[in-house]
Amino acid sequence: MLDRVWVNASLCTMSPRDGRDGLGIIEDGAVAARDGRIAWVGARRDLPTSGAEVVDLGGAWLLPGLVDCHTHLVFAGDRAGEFERRLAGATYEEIAREGGGILSTVRLTREASEEALIEGALPRLDSLLAEGVTTVEVKSGYGLDLPTEARMLRAARALDSRRTVSVRTSLLAAHAVPPEFSGRQADYARLVAEEIVPAVARDGIADAVDAFCDTIGFTAEETRWVFDAARRARLPVKLHADQLGDTGGAELAAEYGALSADHLEHASKAGLRAMAAAGSVAVLLPGATYFIREARMPDVAAMRAAGVRMAVSTDMNPGSSPTRSLLLMANMACTLYRLTVEEALLGITRHAAAALGLQDRGALEVGMRCDLGVYRISRPAELCYWMGHNPCTGRVVAGRDA
Incomplete structure (x- = not known):
């Protein structure tokens, strides 16, 4: 019936x-x-x-x-001041190395209550829902300590009780090195692997574990520690990979059977072939390419040749992609990356669902x-x-x- x-x-x-x-x-x-x-x-x-x-x-x-498969929807404050600095000539990497970037959002997010994080995220979420989004992924990564990372994940989980939407959460504690671990990146990566991942897994507040493996992120070895912890916790992995340089992120994602590797502006052809063989989805984030004025584009032709599924997402975040429109990202994926309409629409539906390990939608x-x-x-x-x-x-x- x-x-x-x-x-x-x-x-x-x-x-x-x-x-x-x-x-x-x-x-x-x-x-x-x-x-x-x-x-x-x-x-x-x-x-x-x-x-x-x-x-x-x-x-x-x-x-x-629609499925928005890569967002940093939960955070406090904004980074409009850094936007002005970049317009004056500073680079995203320079600002990050000076303690700005992710760490400036970390300071504000650590000070915010769970309810404040929820209330701040709802208007951003509403913009996505208005365009037809029914599933959204939300990452942590602006706490960089267990209490705040857990608070962000709980806030993300609470969004689907305030709005009619399906929310998936990813632990991104390996996003940057917190100020209290300055000069001790490896020590912090071990803390993520040995304490934060197991605690979050016990609480059941994350659906996946993510990490930032790049020139200003974590090394491949450090990322392996985090991913090994995710395996022990029986959580799938995702990876911010090869955005600012080719650090072997695509290959690493494939090695661990990652649901997705995201950004990939500098990924090698070998890495893309490895992703295709592993079934990992390439998540393209044109908002970040546009906003930080990145000259290098993902090698879409190589992705097609390798048979890598391509998803498209907002990467909604306060620093490098402050967008609230998934449809605009579909436009940018076509105009900047030369995706076809078919590829872009599959990228915000079927392939975006696959990037979250969801086979029941899209x-x-x-x-x-x-x-x-x-x-x-x-x-x-x-x-x-x-x-x-x-x-x-x-x-x-x-x-x-x-």
Whole structure:
């Protein structure tokens, strides 16, 4: 027995059908739900008769609910002052080495209560939801000590009790070296591996463990300590990799079977091939490329050649990607990185879900969670074409209006 049926819509299923494109377009289609899952999808003329509630979408386009698979949504304060400094010529790396950057946000976040972190995050989350996002990943990483990292993760977990959205959390304690460990990076990495990861795993407040392995981040050896701890805790891993230089991050992510490696502006072709073999998703973050004026772009051609799945995300954070729009990131992925419309839309749906290890969403297929985005557009390319325009007119999460 069906619960609800959506009709009079064109479907962008994100599931290839009959050899057609990867968008899986069905004109004049219908989607039916039962118990929060998709129970039927196809052409409206083939819709089975049922007593379900019928929702007429008036010719809109229906997509899977969007997935923002890489955000730093929970933090305190902002870094507008550093933005002014960069406009005057300072580099992101220079500011970080002077104690700014991540550490300036750490100071403010350590002072914030859990409720203050939640209240600060909600307006940022609301911007994503307004565009049709139904699943969002939230990282810690602005605490750099166990109490604050745990507080950030609890705040992130609480967001889905304040809004209708599915939240996944990632522990990113290995984001930077806190001031109390200045000059002792290896000691801090051991603390993350030996104390913070096990404690967070015991509390069940993280779905994955992330780390920043780069020229101003942690070494490959230090990252291995953290990832080995994640393995012992039976938590999957993700990696900020090769953003500012090729430090072998893509290869390291593949070695550990990471759900994803993110940024990848300097990743080697060998690293990308290793990721493809391991099934790790490449998460592209054009907002960061744009905002810090990074000249080097990810090697999308090499990713295609290797067969690496590409996701696209906001990287919403106060320092290098202060964006609140996943649709704008789809536009930037096309204009800056030369993704096709098909690649960009798969990147904010099916492949973004895969980057979180979620196989139950990101496409309109029978058995998937009934997470939907409703858009008043004439063709899917408009979602990547318009800048500063939001055509989303509705969201459905687990079969119910959100």
